[in-house]
Amino acid sequence: MKKIQMVDLRTQYLHIQQKIDQAIAQVIDSSAFIKGPIVQEFEQNLAHHLQVKHVISTGNGTDALQMAFMALHLEPGDEVITTPFTFIATAEVLALLKLKPVFVDVEPDTFNINPRLIEQAITPRTKAIVPVHLFGQCADMEPILQIAQKHHLFVIEDACQAIDAVYTFSDGSQKKAGTMGTIGCTSFFPSKNLGCYGDGGAIFTNDDALATQLRGIANHGMFIRYHHDMIGVNSRLDSIQAAILNVKLPYLKQYTQARQNAATYYNQALENCTSLQTPAVAPYSTHVFHQYTLKLEPSIDRQSLIDKMKTAGIPVMIYYPIPLHLQKAFAFLNGNKGDFPVAESLCESVISLPMHTELDEEQMEYITSHLKKSL
Ligand SMILES: *Cc1c(COP(=O)(O)O)cnc(C)c1O
Numbered sequence: 001m002k003k004i005q006m007v008d009l010r011t012q013y014l015h016i017q018q019k020i021d022q023a024i025a026q027v028i029d030s031s032a033f034i035k036g037p038i039v040q041e042f043e044q045n046l047a048h049h050l051q052v053k054h055v056i057s058t059g060n061g062t063d064a065l066q067m068a069f070m071a072l073h074l075e076p077g078d079e080v081i082t083t084p085f086t087f088i089a090t091a092e093v094l095a096l097l098k099l100k101p102v103f104v105d106v107e108p109d110t111f112n113i114n115p116r117l118i119e120q121a122i123t124p125r126t127k128a129i130v131p132v133h134l135f136g137q138c139a140d141m142e143p144i145l146q147i148a149q150k151h152h153l154f155v156i157e158d159a160c161q162a163i164d165a166v167y168t169f170s171d172g173s174q175k176k177a178g179t180m181g182t183i184g185c186t187s188f189f190p191s192k193n194l195g196c197y198g199d200g201g202a203i204f205t206n207d208d209a210l211a212t213q214l215r216g217i218a219n220h221g222m223f224i225r226y227h228h229d230m231i232g233v234n235s236r237l238d239s240i241q242a243a244i245l246n247v248k249l250p251y252l253k254q255y256t257q258a259r260q261n262a263a264t265y266y267n268q269a270l271e272n273c274t275s276l277q278t279p280a281v282a283p284y285s286t287h288v289f290h291q292y293t294l295k296l297e298p299s300i301d302r303q304s305l306i307d308k309m310k311t312a313g314i315p316v317m318i319y320y321p322i323p324l325h326l327q328k329a330f331a332f333l334n335g336n337k338g339d340f341p342v343a344e345s346l347c348e349s350v351i352s353l354p355m356h357t358e359l360d361e362e363q364m365e366y367i368t369s370h371l372k373k374s375l
Pocket of ligand 1: 063
């Protein structure tokens with residue numbers, strides 16, 4: 001059996017090796033390493049794929065989020081509502097910009113921000129909501145967008161884990177993760193669902209003025225060469241990464257399908273386990289399974305389960321062990337244990353199984369049979 005990894009980037013590469021190597025060689029041959037024509041080509045291809053007007057590529061997903069907030073011209077101390085059950089980057093950029101993260105607890109089944117708890121967190125200083133489409137499933141955007149409209153708030157989607165997930169509105173219309181709010185952000189970190197071979201990210205928006213702003217911010221606040229209208233940053237996708245992503249984009253559908261097939265296998269193999277819950281898929285969103293995350297019953301000793309799996313050569317991970325309001329870096333927000341009981345209980349009870357495009361049945365059989373034996 002092939003060695004089991006959380007993510008198997010090498011095998012995925014081997015299937016498209018010739019195209020990738022050729023694309024990289026072409027960039028080197030052209031020597032257009034920064035802002036080469038391939039970057040624009042990829043942006044256009046992705047915009048077309050996601051049905052969004054503007055794609056602005058960035059150096060990584062964290063920069064994408066930071067620039068999204070820079071473009072909104074918020075004031076220090078302005079409040080931004082988000083989830084405490086996410087990767088730190090979502091809220092880190094707020095703190096860097098002197099904005100105040102205000103956490104709202106998540107739903108126990110989807111792990112995404114609970115729209116029914118948002119309104120009570122809104123104050124006169126609230127300016128934006130940041131839903132995170134965690135693990136590959138869209139947050140419940142329809143009520144979130146309604147609340148945002150009612151209170152005149154921006155919506156910045158953190159779609160770093162959910163590229164190509166589809167949300168269905170109650171009128172039947174559909175939109176992709178990252179294209180529903182004011183601005184959407186994604187990451188092309190190698191292990192993400194559309195990953196490059198280094199760092200990369202992108203911003204999505206349908207707003208022409210914001211798109212212009214964002215392009216300037218990403219380029220030192222420069223709109224006319226060497227005329228700097230505002231303090232910006234330097235954040236761009238390298239031509240080599242764009243060339244790699246341009247090769248991989250046509251495979252995204254098939255990659256998502258492979259992840260969904262793996263999730264279906266896991267679901268079926270684990271369906272009779274009473275001591276764990278397989279991932280819930282909400283009726284309003286597809287799930288692109290950036291992670292396959294199980295919830296263990298309190299009776300299960302998670303650490304001993306992880307140890308047993310590791311001994312059997314199966315990596316498992318905890319995404320995420322500590323909610324953001326209890327992270328040392330956010331101590332200045334004075335969060336306390338008990339503030340967000342659902343997020344806290346998830347941090348104590350989740351485990352994620354290996355999930356990627358190259359899992360084969362032999363591996364998945366081995367993983368699930370060992371998991372069942374180790375419970
Ligand atoms: C990966 C990730 C980010 C940051 O992306 P980078 O490209 O690593 O900077 C932000 N938010 C979430 C939810 C992520 O998973």
